[in-house]
Amino acid sequence: MKKIWSFFKTIWDTFLKRSSQVVYCDDLPEKTKAHTFYIVGLKNLPWLLAFECPCGCGELIQLNLLRESRPQWSIKLNKSKSITVYPSVWRKVGCKSHFWIQESKIKWV
Known part of the structure; x- marks a missing residue:
């Protein structure tokens, strides 16, 4: 049921063209906002x-960007400030969501 809700929520967000934003910060804020990449x-x-899980479970996902540590992700920002993340994000606990982030859009696997 949760996956079905997530699917429709993603379609609804896309239909409304709800835009995500990218925020640079020195420290992770105590309270995060949905549709925001920190x-x-x-x-x-x-x-x-860091960003809130797009499935709606409310969990904060934190991805390491340091090359010396594993696992490690890479990010790419384009001129319109949309973000692409490599490789995919696959939660092994909790909601177990698996998705790509391409140009600030969630692509479910």
Whole structure:
């Protein structure tokens, strides 16, 4: 049932063209907002990407951006400030969501 709700929520968000935003910060805020990607660290040396799980479970996903640590993700920002994340995000606990982030849009696997 949760996956069905997530599917319709994603379609609804896309239909409304709800835009995501990218925010740079020195420290992760205590309270995060939906549809917001937080890049923590320096602009030329970010070390963490954090955002709320797009399935709606409310969990905060934190992805390591440091090359020296594993697992590690990479991000790419384009001129319109949309974000692409490599590789995919696959939660092994909780909701077990698996998705790609391409140009700030969630692509479910």
